[in-house]
Amino acid sequence: MTIFYEFGGKLYANITNKCPCACVFCIRKNGDSIGGNDSLWLSHEPDIEEIISAYEAFDKTGLSDLVFCGYGEPMTRADIRIEFAKYVKEHTDMTIRVNTNGLVPLIDPDFDTEKMRGVIDSVSISLNAPDKESYLEVTKPKFGIDSFDVMLQFAKKMKDVVGDVAFTVVDVISEEQISACQELSDDLGIPLRVRHNVTNNESYT
Numbered sequence: 001m002t003i004f005y006e007f008g009g010k011l012y013a014n015i016t017n018k019c020p021c022a023c024v025f026c027i028r029k030n031g032d033s034i035g036g037n038d039s040l041w042l043s044h045e046p047d048i049e050e051i052i053s054a055y056e057a058f059d060k061t062g063l064s065d066l067v068f069c070g071y072g073e074p075m076t077r078a079d080i081r082i083e084f085a086k087y088v089k090e091h092t093d094m095t096i097r098v099n100t101n102g103l104v105p106l107i108d109p110d111f112d113t114e115k116m117r118g119v120i121d122s123v124s125i126s127l128n129a130p131d132k133e134s135y136l137e138v139t140k141p142k143f144g145i146d147s148f149d150v151m152l153q154f155a156k157k158m159k160d161v162v163g164d165v166a167f168t169v170v171d172v173i174s175e176e177q178i179s180a181c182q183e184l185s186d187d188l189g190i191p192l193r194v195r196h197n198v199t200n201n202e203s204y205t
C-alpha cells in the first residue's frame, strides 16, 4: 500500500484515509490516486513502525520537503503524525508541512497542539469559505455549524505555535466569496492561496 509518494518534487505522507468531512471538491471522489502514483486507499491504517519502515524504504533522493496530506485528514491521527515528524526531524533536515482541514480540536479534543511547536514547519489550512453557513455547504463536516469557528481558532493558534500558516480555498465558490475569504484572511494576517478545482492534483486538504 502507498504510505509515501512523490508529487511535484515533494514527498507526501499518506497515513490515513479517515476524514470527518465530505468537501465538494475532494479529489477522493474523482479517483484512487494522484499524479500517476499507486492507489492511495490504504488496506489498513499503518502504525508508527510501518510508517517509519515505508519512509526508510522510499527513495528520497532530491526531496527536501515532506507534506502530510494523503487521502484523508492527517490530523485524525495527530499523535502518530507528531511521533513520525519527530523521527524525521531527528534523522534529516527535511521541512515538514501539514495540510489540514483545521478541525483537530473537534476530531481529537485531547490533542495538545503545543506538540507541533518546533516539529512542524508550516501548516496549510482549508478555509474553504468566508462564513459558517457556506463553509458547511462546501466542507460538510460531521461536527456541524460550529466547525467554521473552531477552524478559525485553530488557525490563530497555529500562528503562535508554528508561525508559518496559510489558508487555501478552492475556486468552487463564487468570486464574491473568494474576495470575502481574502478579506477574512487579511484581517487574520494569514496569506490565502486560491486553488483551481481540477482533478489529479493536490486539491485535497
Ligand code: SF4
Residues within 6 Å of the ligand: 019, 020, 021, 022, 023, 025, 026, 027, 028, 071, 072, 073, 101, 203, 204, 205
Ligand atoms: S478535501 Fe480533505 S478535508 Fe475535504 S473531504 Fe477530502 S480529505 Fe477530507
